[in-house]
Amino acid sequence: MSELSNLPPCCRGAAADDPVHCPVESTLALIGGKYKALILWKLVGRTRRFSDLQRQVPAATAKMLTQQLRELERDGLVLRKVYPVVPPRVEYSLTEAGNSIRPVLQAMYDWGETYLAGKGLEANCGMEPLERDQEAA
Known part of the structure; x- marks a missing residue:
């Protein structure tokens, strides 16, 4: 399966062999x-086991977390x-x-x-800005 197959229609172009490449x-x-x-955020600067990621992303079911990790691995973002x-011991980094x-994630944060x-609201999701030493790593 091509890495482009998961791109939105606007990025695929008129023909499968003529994709439009939109950075955003x-x-x-x-x-x-x-x-x-959030998974990427929790992996910045550290290696985590699946059970640790489950604790870090409690709203995700084991099935959903597994699916997202597989997609991130397939796309070359997670090892x-x-x-x-x-x-068995499996680690993700x-x-x-x-x-x-990382800079994109920090800018989004x-x-x-x-x-x-x-809007008069305060972040209450438990995420913290990335530490400067993590950004430089």
Whole structure:
């Protein structure tokens, strides 16, 4: 399956071999899935096991979390490392491409915080700005 197959129609072009490449829509297609931005956020600067991600993203069912992680892995943003031990141990971390999206995630956080403040609301989702040492890593 082509990586372009999950792009919105506006980015595919008239023919399958003639895609239109829209940077904004491509980015949204990659990180716009349910919980994807939060999963990426929770992986910035650290490796996590599946059970840890379940605690970090409590609203996601195990099935949904698995699906989103598989899509992020397929799209080259997340690395899944399986250790040959019993019981099975699987860890997730960001790839180089996944790490490169940190400034985008931070900009989304900053914009959202400003937007909420303009509406008289305060962020209460449990997310915190990325630490500067994580951004430089």
